[in-house]
Amino acid sequence: MARLHVYDDRHADEMAVRVRGVTKEFGSGGSLTQALRGVDLDVPYGEMLMLVGPSGCGKTTLVSIVAGTLEPTDGEVQVLGHDLVAMSNGRKVRFRRDNVGFIFQAYNLLPALTAVENAAVPLLIAGWRRGHAVEVAADVLERLGLGDRLASLPSELSGGQQQRVAIARALVHEPRLLVCDEPTSALDAANGRITMELIQQVAVQPDRAVIVVTHDSRVYSFADRIAAMEDGRIESVGSGPHEPTPA
Amino acid sequence: MFWIAWKMLIGNRAKYLGIVFGVVFAALLIAQQASIFCGLMSLTISQIYDTAGPDIWVMDENVQFVDDIKPLSDTELFRVKGVPGVDWAVRFYKGIARARLEEGTYEQMILLGLDDATLVGAPQQVFLGSIADLRRPDAVIIDDAGYKRIWPGEPFQLGRTFEMNDRRAVIVGVTKASRTFQSFPIIYTRYSQAVLFAPPERKVLSFVLADAQPGLDPEEVCRRIEERTGLQAVTQEQFTWKTIWYYLKKTGIPVNFGITVFLGFLVGTAIAGQTFYLFTVENIRQFGALKAMGTSNWMILFMVLSQAIQVGVVGYGVGVGMAALFGFWSRTATRLSFFMPWQVLAITGAAVFVIVLLASLLSVRKVLVVDPAIVFRGG
Ligand SMILES: Nc1ncnc2c1ncn2[C@@H]1O[C@H](COP(=O)(O)OP(=O)(O)OP(=O)(O)O)[C@@H](O)[C@H]1O
Ligand SMILES: [Mg+2]
Numbered sequence: 001m002a003r004l005h006v007y008d009d010r011h012a013d014e015m016a017v018r019v020r021g022v023t024k025e026f027g028s029g030g031s032l033t034q035a036l037r038g039v040d041l042d043v044p045y046g047e048m049l050m051l052v053g054p055s056g057c058g059k060t061t062l063v064s065i066v067a068g069t070l071e072p073t074d075g076e077v078q079v080l081g082h083d084l085v086a087m088s089n090g091r092k093v094r095f096r097r098d099n100v101g102f103i104f105q106a107y108n109l110l111p112a113l114t115a116v117e118n119a120a121v122p123l124l125i126a127g128w129r130r131g132h133a134v135e136v137a138a139d140v141l142e143r144l145g146l147g148d149r150l151a152s153l154p155s156e157l158s159g160g161q162q163q164r165v166a167i168a169r170a171l172v173h174e175p176r177l178l179v180c181d182e183p184t185s186a187l188d189a190a191n192g193r194i195t196m197e198l199i200q201q202v203a204v205q206p207d208r209a210v211i212v213v214t215h216d217s218r219v220y221s222f223a224d225r226i227a228a229m230e231d232g233r234i235e236s237v238g239s240g241p242h243e244p245t246p247a
Numbered sequence: 248m249f250w251i252a253w254k255m256l257i258g259n260r261a262k263y264l265g266i267v268f269g270v271v272f273a274a275l276l277i278a279q280q281a282s283i284f285c286g287l288m289s290l291t292i293s294q295i296y297d298t299a300g301p302d303i304w305v306m307d308e309n310v311q312f313v314d315d316i317k318p319l320s321d322t323e324l325f326r327v328k329g330v331p332g333v334d335w336a337v338r339f340y341k342g343i344a345r346a347r348l349e350e351g352t353y354e355q356m357i358l359l360g361l362d363d364a365t366l367v368g369a370p371q372q373v374f375l376g377s378i379a380d381l382r383r384p385d386a387v388i389i390d391d392a393g394y395k396r397i398w399p400g401e402p403f404q405l406g407r408t409f410e411m412n413d414r415r416a417v418i419v420g421v422t423k424a425s426r427t428f429q430s431f432p433i434i435y436t437r438y439s440q441a442v443l444f445a446p447p448e449r450k451v452l453s454f455v456l457a458d459a460q461p462g463l464d465p466e467e468v469c470r471r472i473e474e475r476t477g478l479q480a481v482t483q484e485q486f487t488w489k490t491i492w493y494y495l496k497k498t499g500i501p502v503n504f505g506i507t508v509f510l511g512f513l514v515g516t517a518i519a520g521q522t523f524y525l526f527t528v529e530n531i532r533q534f535g536a537l538k539a540m541g542t543s544n545w546m547i548l549f550m551v552l553s554q555a556i557q558v559g560v561v562g563y564g565v566g567v568g569m570a571a572l573f574g575f576w577s578r579t580a581t582r583l584s585f586f587m588p589w590q591v592l593a594i595t596g597a598a599v600f601v602i603v604l605l606a607s608l609l610s611v612r613k614v615l616v617v618d619p620a621i622v623f624r625g626g
Contacts, residue, residue, distance in 0.1 A: 060623045067620040069539050097473065097541020098620075108622050110251065112258020124248060125542050146592040181623045 014081060016027075016177060016209030017043035017066055022075030024061050036072070037232035048117075048200060048210040048222060053229035059213040062121075062180055062229070066177040066211065067100050068092045097125055102155035105182035107162045109154040115161075116141055116150040117244055119168035126173060140168040141245040143196055160191030162196065171202055178203045178210045184219055196222045248542070256557060257368035262529070263558070265522035266606070270562025271569070273515020273602055274616040277508050278570035278587065278595040285591060286584030291494050292356075292487040293425035299340070301456035302465040304486045305336070305472055308479040312493035314429070314485065316342060318450035326476045329454045330470040336457035337362035340441040344434070347410040354397055358411070358432045360441025367456055370435050376405050376420030381437055387416045390424035393432020411444040426584065427578070467592060473513040512598055519558070520606040527551065527610035531617055539619035547614055555607035563599045567592060 015058035024036040037060045042047045050074070051059045065077060077084040080099055087095065101122075109118045116138050123133035138150055144164045152163050163183060170178055180199065184192030193207050196212075196219045203210050204224075220226060229236045257263050295304075295313050305327050307317035311429045342362025347352055361368050361381070369378050370388055380386055394403060407418045416434070424433050436444065442451050457480075459468035465482045472480035481489060495501050527534075532545060574585035 064620040064623055067539070069623075093538075093541055093543050095541075096539065100541075102536075102539055102622070104622050105537075106532075106622070108532060110255065110258075110533050110536075112254045113251065117254075121537070122253070122540055125250060125537065125540055125546075130250060 015042045015078070016045045016047075016077040016080060017041065017139060017211070018076070019062075020064065020076040022062070022065060022072045023079060024058070024065065024070070025073045025201060034213050034232055035067070036065075037240055039075070039232070039234055041227060041234060041237075043209045045209055046204065047224040048204050048212060050220060050226045051211060051229060052220070052226060053235075054126065054217070055215075057229045058232045059229055062213055063179050063181060067169050068096050088106070097122070098173075099175050099177055101173070101175035101178040101203075103163070103166050103170045103178070103183045105185055107154070107159075107166045108185075109165055111154050111232040113148060114151045114153055115157065115168075118154065119172055120144045121169055122173040122175075137168060139174050140153045141165065143202070144168050146214035158191075160187050160194065163187060163191070163195050167198055167202075169197065175231045176208045178208065180210070182213055182215065184214065186215045189218055192216060192219055194243045248546055248550055249389045249538075250278060252553050253557060255533065256526075256554045259526060259529070261582040262522055262526040266558045267562045267565070269515050269518030269520070269522060269606075270599055270602060271566040272518060273511050274563050274566025274595050275569045275573075276511030276515070277598050278567045278591055279573055280394055280504050280511065281451065281591040281594060282570060282574055282585050282587040283583060283587055284501070286586040287428070288491050288494060289586045290428040290584055292427055293427055294341075295483060295487050295490065297371070297425050298359075298456070299371055301337075301458055302366045302482055303333075303456060303459065303469055303472070303480055303484065305478050305480045306453070308477065310479060311497075312413075312490040313341075315493075316453050317447060319452040319455070320450050321452050323377070323452060323476065323478060327457055327472055327478070327480075330468070330472045330475045332460055332463045332471055334458045334460040335365075336455050337367045338438050338452055339368055339454040339456045340438050340445070340451060341453040342445050344411045344433070344442075344444050344446070346416070346434075348397065349407075349409060354409075355431050356411070357427065357429065357431045357445055359433065359437065359439055360438040360445075361433050361435060363437045363439050364454075365529055366437075370420075370422035370424060372423040372514045373420045374423065376404050376418075378420065380419035381419075381435065383419060384420040385415050385417045385440070385617045386422035386424055387440075388413050388435040389418055390433040391421050392424070392426065393420075393434075394450070395423055396432055396483050406496050410448060414443055416444065448573065480578075485562050493569040508598075516605055518601045519562070519602055520609050523555065523558075523606040524610045524613075527613055531614065532622060534614045535617050535619050535621045538617065539622045544615050549612055551607050551614060552604075555603040559599050559603035562603075563596060566599070567595055568596075574607075 019041040019053055022036055022039045026033040026035055041060055051062065053059055065072045066079060082095060116134055119141055120133040123136060124130065126241050128171035141147060141150055142166060146161060148158060149161060184195050187195060199210065201221050225237055225239050228235045290312065306622045307319060324338055325337060327333060342358050344356050344358040346356050347353055366378060366381060371389060405418055408415055408590055445451060459465045469480040469482060479612065538547065549599050570589060573582060577583045577585050
């Protein structure tokens with residue numbers, strides 16, 4: 001987290017994410033689903049973009065493609081200056097390891113690992129020594145207010161606490177793209193709000209970009225911009241409020 | 248990452264124990280059955296090792312194993328003695344005799360006749376009476392298990408008599424002897440005496456026991472004996488292997504044990520494989536999350552393999568340990584022969600390795616093809 005506040009202007013004039021004409025089809029023949037029907041999207045550095053829309057409109061599909069876990073059927077995808085479409089599978093794995101943080105609706109913590117060990121996983125994947133990785137992860141968890149639950153297993157934590165562990169895990173290796181799919185939908189209003197505040201505080205930085213998929217209108221206020229999707233297309237992109245509205 | 252794999256594995260106690268149980272089951276069954284098999288095989292060669300002294304056994308060229316007696320004529324002893332490189336050579340009688348006990352009942356016995364002058368091949372563990380007394384008329388030494396078989400519940404007593412071929416035999420000693428495959432009582436006596444005890448036959452010399460001159464290779468001396476006499480000459484070790492091979496090839500014993508071992512292998516693989524598969528499927532989202540976060544397929548493969556090896560090592564240790572305990576117990580409590588040489592441990596280890604490898608390969612495919620994007624799907 002040491003570099004959190006360092007401004008990196010190398011990319012100031014570039015988009016963190018640049019998507020052009022992306023389509024995605026699942027299945028074939030009679031069971032063919034057109035999840036994305038030509039999406040264009042730009043996300044500049046230093047911004048939190050929210051992706052909203054009805055269920056099944058393709059939000060998850062789109063962020064999966066941007067995060068490099070899913071191949072588009074067609075179109076261009078540039079993320080942090082890399083062409084994901086041209087990238088080999090092996091390089092894409094390393095790209096995700098080094099550059100992308102994930103927050104999932106279902107947390108996806110490893111149930112056998114403690115909070116701090118879970119938060120350290122991306123560093124372990126990157127080959128850090130366990131002791132060192134756990135130290136750094138403990139720092140991050142402390143910042144997120146979980147300093148007293150480091151040794152708890154996920155099953156011993158509340159949903160809000162688990163999601164905070166997931167945030168710590170998503171940020172511990174200082175990725176420049178953070179992708180969150182419904183980070184608050186399993187949480188109550190207060191925890192949802194805390195979660196978004198934390199994401200905004202620690203993740204929205206001048207050299208980073210954050211994409212949040214959400215159904216949760218209570219958290220729209222955290223967005224810099226809001227992209228509304230409908231049936232595999234982006235219908236409109238509007239500016240969200242820059243400051244959260246006081247509760 | 249291997250540490251994470253390990254944590255994942257033992258984190259699910261029930262599944263972990265299930266997989267380990269499968270491996271333990273297989274290892275136990277394989278090691279135990281193989282050891283009983285080796286025990287049986289060691290019975291077949293016990294008489295060769297109990298005949299201490301000679302390096303070289305000379306016999307008819309058609310003899311296939313130690314109990315396969317094809318008598319030679321007495322003159323062969325002198326021909327063997329005449330072969331250059333032979334230090335000494337003596338006669339040795341081995342046969343089955345029918346004994347008539349005082350009570351009037353009959354009993355089959357293994358009769359061994361030792362060279363009158365040297366008593367080469369004499370029993371090594373006489374604990375009652377003495378070997379020297381074998382030189383007395385009609386004298387025999389009997390093994391303790393045989394004594395108990397003939398006179399169950401009675402204390403060892405020298406001077407007891409029975410008849411073989413209408414001749415009186417007097418017990419002058421009791422010895423410990425390794426158990427034999429036929430498990431008849433073993434009777435030691437002098438060669439000249441054995442010939443009288445034995446059923447009359449034209450030729451009686453079973454084996455010529457010989458030794459190579461110091462500094463000469465016994466195998467080389469065997470070759471010379473065969474060349475000069477047309478007999479078959481083998482070293483003690485060659486004779487044991489010859490005997491074991493005979494039982495392996497000509498009897499149903501290996502097949503029976505082989506089937507049990509194979510079943511243990513199959514059942515162990517099935518249990519371990521299925522539980523491992525369920526374990527992997529249950530953890531598929533976790534593996535998916537690790538892949539999404541940038542874990543390569545190679546690393547995932549190594550993680551699954553490390554989990555497999557971990558259960559393999561634990562299951563092997565417990566299974567082989569239990570087999571050894573069983574052997575320990577069976578040695579004192581039953582007449583089962585149990586022998587666990589390192590080869591049994593190696594074979595069991597190899598089988599366990601194959602089992603966990605199969606078990607993990609079955610599931611690893613599932614993990615390798617999992618789309619990291621599944622982690623975005625609800626759950
Ligand atoms: N792996 C897949 N195989 C087949 N169809 C899929 C797959 N993933 C998504 N789809 C389909 O693609 C369409 C878009 O799905 P997606 O999950 O992106 O929607 P979403 O906007 O995230 O919905 P929700 O708000 O319910 O999460 C849906 O019709 C879905 O059924
Ligand atoms: Mg979705």
